[in-house]
Amino acid sequence: MSVKGTKIPVELRLPLAGVTPAPTEQAGQELFPTGNFRFFRPVYRDKMPPCNHACPTGENIQRYLDYVKHERFFDGYMTIIDDNPMPAVTGRVCYHPCEGACNRKDHDEPIGIRNVERFLGDFGLELADNPIKDTVPPVNGKRVAVVGSGPGGLACAYHARRLGYRVTVFEALSKAGGMMRGGIPHWHLPEDVLNKEVAKIEDLGDIEMKYNTRVGEDVSWDDLKDFDAAFISVGQDVGRKLPIEGNDLRGVVGGLEFLREAGFNRPVKVGKKVLVIGGGNTASDTARSALRLGAEEVTIVSLEAPDELLIVPEDLEQAKEEGVQFKTNTACARILGNDGVVNGAVLCKARLEKDEGGNVAPQMEEGTEYEVDCDTVMISIGQVQHLDWVPEGLRDERGLIRTDPYGRIDGNIFAGGDIIRGPAMVVDALGDGKRAANNIDKVLNGLELVPESPVEVMPYERLNTAYFRHAPRIEAPVLPPKERVTDQKMEVTLAYDQEQAVGESDRCMSCGVCNGCDNCYIVCPDVSVVRDQRENGHYSIRTKYCKGCLVCVQECPTGCLEKVPELDFDEEGDVTRMETAFSVFDGSHATQSVPIAKMHEEAIAEYDASRRAKVDAGKGEK
Amino acid sequence: MIYHELSVWTRGIIMDKEARDVANCIANAAAKVGFHSQMISDYVDDPDRTNCLVRKYARFSDEPIEFKFIYENPHPNWVVLVEETLVKAVNFFRGTADGSGVLVVNSAREPEYLLKFLPEYMLQKLSKLVAVDAVSLAEQQGSSPWMFVRDLGQLAYDRMSTEGANERSAVGIGIAAPLLGALTAATGVLELDVVADTVEERDAFYRGAENHRVLDYAETHKHMQEAAGSPVAGTPA
Numbered sequence: 001m002s003v004k005g006t007k008i009p010v011e012l013r014l015p016l017a018g019v020t021p022a023p024t025e026q027a028g029q030e031l032f033p034t035g036n037f038r039f040f041r042p043v044y045r046d047k048m049p050p051c052n053h054a055c056p057t058g059e060n061i062q063r064y065l066d067y068v069k070h071e072r073f074f075d076g077y078m079t080i081i082d083d084n085p086m087p088a089v090t091g092r093v094c095y096h097p098c099e100g101a102c103n104r105k106d107h108d109e110p111i112g113i114r115n116v117e118r119f120l121g122d123f124g125l126e127l128a129d130n131p132i133k134d135t136v137p138p139v140n141g142k143r144v145a146v147v148g149s150g151p152g153g154l155a156c157a158y159h160a161r162r163l164g165y166r167v168t169v170f171e172a173l174s175k176a177g178g179m180m181r182g183g184i185p186h187w188h189l190p191e192d193v194l195n196k197e198v199a200k201i202e203d204l205g206d207i208e209m210k211y212n213t214r215v216g217e218d219v220s221w222d223d224l225k226d227f228d229a230a231f232i233s234v235g236q237d238v239g240r241k242l243p244i245e246g247n248d249l250r251g252v253v254g255g256l257e258f259l260r261e262a263g264f265n266r267p268v269k270v271g272k273k274v275l276v277i278g279g280g281n282t283a284s285d286t287a288r289s290a291l292r293l294g295a296e297e298v299t300i301v302s303l304e305a306p307d308e309l310l311i312v313p314e315d316l317e318q319a320k321e322e323g324v325q326f327k328t329n330t331a332c333a334r335i336l337g338n339d340g341v342v343n344g345a346v347l348c349k350a351r352l353e354k355d356e357g358g359n360v361a362p363q364m365e366e367g368t369e370y371e372v373d374c375d376t377v378m379i380s381i382g383q384v385q386h387l388d389w390v391p392e393g394l395r396d397e398r399g400l401i402r403t404d405p406y407g408r409i410d411g412n413i414f415a416g417g418d419i420i421r422g423p424a425m426v427v428d429a430l431g432d433g434k435r436a437a438n439n440i441d442k443v444l445n446g447l448e449l450v451p452e453s454p455v456e457v458m459p460y461e462r463l464n465t466a467y468f469r470h471a472p473r474i475e476a477p478v479l480p481p482k483e484r485v486t487d488q489k490m491e492v493t494l495a496y497d498q499e500q501a502v503g504e505s506d507r508c509m510s511c512g513v514c515n516g517c518d519n520c521y522i523v524c525p526d527v528s529v530v531r532d533q534r535e536n537g538h539y540s541i542r543t544k545y546c547k548g549c550l551v552c553v554q555e556c557p558t559g560c561l562e563k564v565p566e567l568d569f570d571e572e573g574d575v576t577r578m579e580t581a582f583s584v585f586d587g588s589h590a591t592q593s594v595p596i597a598k599m600h601e602e603a604i605a606e607y608d609a610s611r612r613a614k615v616d617a618g619k620g621e622k
Numbered sequence: 623m624i625y626h627e628l629s630v631w632t633r634g635i636i637m638d639k640e641a642r643d644v645a646n647c648i649a650n651a652a653a654k655v656g657f658h659s660q661m662i663s664d665y666v667d668d669p670d671r672t673n674c675l676v677r678k679y680a681r682f683s684d685e686p687i688e689f690k691f692i693y694e695n696p697h698p699n700w701v702v703l704v705e706e707t708l709v710k711a712v713n714f715f716r717g718t719a720d721g722s723g724v725l726v727v728n729s730a731r732e733p734e735y736l737l738k739f740l741p742e743y744m745l746q747k748l749s750k751l752v753a754v755d756a757v758s759l760a761e762q763q764g765s766s767p768w769m770f771v772r773d774l775g776q777l778a779y780d781r782m783s784t785e786g787a788n789e790r791s792a793v794g795i796g797i798a799a800p801l802l803g804a805l806t807a808a809t810g811v812l813e814l815d816v817v818a819d820t821v822e823e824r825d826a827f828y829r830g831a832e833n834h835r836v837l838d839y840a841e842t843h844k845h846m847q848e849a850a851g852s853p854v855a856g857t858p859a
């Protein structure tokens with residue numbers, strides 16, 4: 001702009017480039033507080049990723065995947081063990097509800113969360129010192145009793161200890177682990193891994209393990225009341241009997257009892273031709289273990305049709321690869337014997353039906369019976385628990401312990417795991433143990449147990465999926481079937497190497513949680529996103545200046561940035577008010593300098609006065 | 623002397639026409655019943671910037687308007703905010719005489735909520751605060767994203783505007799109609815039927831005239847002041 005030839009006093013000249021601070025500078029932004037352009041405000045508001053929501057222990061999956069992505073394995077490990085004391089176990093055996101919920105399945109394939117978890121769990125086991133020890137406070141004088149050392153009991157002991165309680169664990173058997181030792185086979189969960197995870201928990205100190213101590217025999221229900229609080233997680237470890245002729249012959253064994261003997265490294269005898277009765281995971285584990293322990297031919301006999309089998313898909317596939325045969329829609333009508341020893345069975349076509357009470361009521365088809373040869377029959381049709389030591393009103397008809405929504409049975413006594421749910425998952429028990437420890441802590445501190453506030457789970461639709469390249473899931477290596485069936489202790493599924501763990505974590509879309517991608521920072525056309533560090537929680541919006549174009553909101557890949565009506569913000573600092581809009585009448589831009597304002601006012605007053613004088617003069621003339 | 627100044631505040635590009643219609647219809651109606659009247663679009667506010675604060679003016683009087691070449695209203699006593707957030711964005715009462723300002727806001731919120739954004743120096747100018755949910759009272763025009771009636775959420779991502787090729791030529795349509803209804807009813811200077819004759823969407827105009835919430839601030843304020851024993855501020859000049 002040229003001012004040549006005009007008589008504009010210096011103070012009245014418009015600020016020129018070089019004189020006016022640029023809007024990128026703080027002074028410039030004070031001069032142009034364009035925050036009042038905005039009717040929606042971008043707000044950083046993390047939501048709950050569905051993976052995290054689906055994990056019964058509430059593992060912060062998104063966060064540790066992000067750490068692994070950046071090769072911060074230690075931070076990743078410490079993140080997991082805040083919620084789950086045994087990632088090396090769940091990283092192998094968990095049925096991964098997180099992956100079922102993972103948003104990435106709607107994009108291409110779910111993240112291999114469990115494999116990354118295992119990678120971190122194994123990383124933790126390799127550490128020379130147990131880093132969890134440093135996080136444990138001194139004991140506070142109160143004592144918690146835990147009954148059962150399965151995942152439920154161990155998790156409760158761990159979390160209660162981390163909250164400052166001294167813990168005593170009563171375990172009927174000679175070693176800790178519950179079904180993780182006496183159910184899940186070694187080829188799935190190596191004994192050594194379980195032992196190390198248990199040792200890490202014991203290592204925290206002030207956790208006393210009382211083995212070979214059965215509550216109900218060696219310790220009574222009332223003895224538990226000597227403690228400030230108790231947690232019952234006794235699982236269901238008594239196999240159901242099959243009510244048919246021949247079930248007492250030699251060679252008829254409970255699948256669960258067989259797995260327990262094998263798990264405790266006691267000698268087991270398996271015949272050459274084995275029938276396994278049952279259609280669930282226990283049947284599958286029984287059959288596959290039998291193959292490894294000497295059987296030549298193993299057949300699963302199930303009432304379930306092929307699509308009704310309750311075996312997780314990857315296990316079913318592996319069982320088939322290993323040569324386990326299936327007779328589905330089939331019932332075992334009788335077991336045949338010679339000299340009190342099994343030598344065959346009568347099978348027939350059947351369907352799975354349930355009676356009104358939900359109990360299995362096999363429907364056998366008459367006239368379809370046929371005989372098969374076998375020397376061993378293993379029964380894996382579910383399990384129960386002896387609970388006669390639990391006061392009567394506290395158990396139900398199904399042989400389970402009844403709790404309120406907080407997992408409490410009575411007073412300061414809580415319960416969890418299979419004994420409140422029926423056959424479930426390791427991770428359910430781990431979650432119940434964590435919940436019990438937290439609730440015990442609340443109750444002992446005189447706090448009410450209240451329902452958790454609802455969370456907002458991030459749906460796939462709210463991600464900006466344009467930012468996520470399609471990439472196939474990295475599968476963990478698996479030993480070839482021929483090799484793995486030769487040894488009960490040979491692990492079937494192998495670990496990710498570091499590159500695979502990092503690569504798979506890199507696929508995570510960080511649903512609803514800021515992962516410091518910097519996109520908002522880069523795309524804002526108005527330099528209104530500020531951050532000190534490239535990390536969640538370190539971004540903010542310069543609200544005095546942001547014009548609310550919402551480019552940042554649209555371009556946030558994770559959907560953690562959202563738009564909120566500006567008028568919802570009614571605190572004093574939330575108002576960006578200009579004296580006027582961009583009007584020369586009031587100075588060239590927004591806030592004007594005092595001398596310029598004064599000159600304008602004087603000029604207007606002068607003009608007004610001259611007009612008035614003219615009008616007055618005109619009136620006078622009339 | 624009868625003299626009123628209407629300043630309509632809006633957002634550049636995306637809600638420009640709505641504001642223009644409000645000012646146009648008032649100026650037209652006033653002219654029809656014999657007032658001297660003017661309507662001016664203010665282009666100094668940088669109105670070609672999306673979301674920018676923009677004004678439209680109307681003024682009418684029973685005497686000739688002397689300063690007709692000055693387009694900014696120096697003493698607005700009627701103010702319409704086409705978008706509710708403007709209530710916290712600008713001093714729209716600059717130059718308004720104490721206790722004389724009628725404020726009409728396009729908002730589904732309660733007037734009491736809107737009131738709390740006004741600082742003391744603006745409250746002093748306020749006579750009535752009128753909230754009218756013009757978006758829901760306007761003629762709904764199907765699901766086209768280019769219709770005039772869009773809620774804020776839709777407008778937020780508007781990079782193109784309602785201006786230009788998609789603008790229909792009729793005046794007094796969309797949310798402008800109920801806004802005009804509420805303004806005319808709340809000010810009571812021009813007759814409803816007179817203003818309605820200048821508005822294309824008459825039904826929506828009358829819906830606005832009937833459905834709005836008025837907070838008579840000067841009244842309540844007077845009581846409060848009297849109770850406190852202090853002199854009454856904000857009585858219309």
Ligand SMILES: Cc1cc2nc3c(=O)[nH]c(=O)nc-3n(C[C@H](O)[C@H](O)[C@H](O)COP(=O)(O)OP(=O)(O)OC[C@H]3O[C@@H](n4cnc5c(N)ncnc54)[C@H](O)[C@@H]3O)c2cc1C
Nearest residue numbers: 148150152172178179183215234235417418424425426429
């Ligand atoms: C064969 C099999 C395979 C499985 N595979 C998987 C798998 O791959 N993945 C998965 O997620 N889940 C699996 N599960 C399920 C999982 O093991 C259980 O859901 C989980 O272990 C339950 O934990 P819990 O703490 O409730 O009880 P448990 O693990 O059953 O532990 C209960 C403990 O309490 C002890 N106890 C019982 N009564 C008393 C008493 N009166 N006094 C003192 N101690 C007592 C028991 O000896 C035992 O150690 C499997 C289950 C079985 C049977």
Ligand code: SF4
Nearest residue numbers: 051102103508509511
């Ligand atoms: S993509 Fe990542 S954050 Fe999203 S659900 Fe899957 S694992 Fe969780």
Ligand code: SF4
Nearest residue numbers: 514517518519520556
């Ligand atoms: S764009 Fe990236 S850095 Fe910005 S909020 Fe979203 S996730 Fe975080």
Ligand code: SF4
Nearest residue numbers: 524546547549550552
């Ligand atoms: S991109 Fe910048 S100006 Fe636009 S909404 Fe985000 S912070 Fe505000």
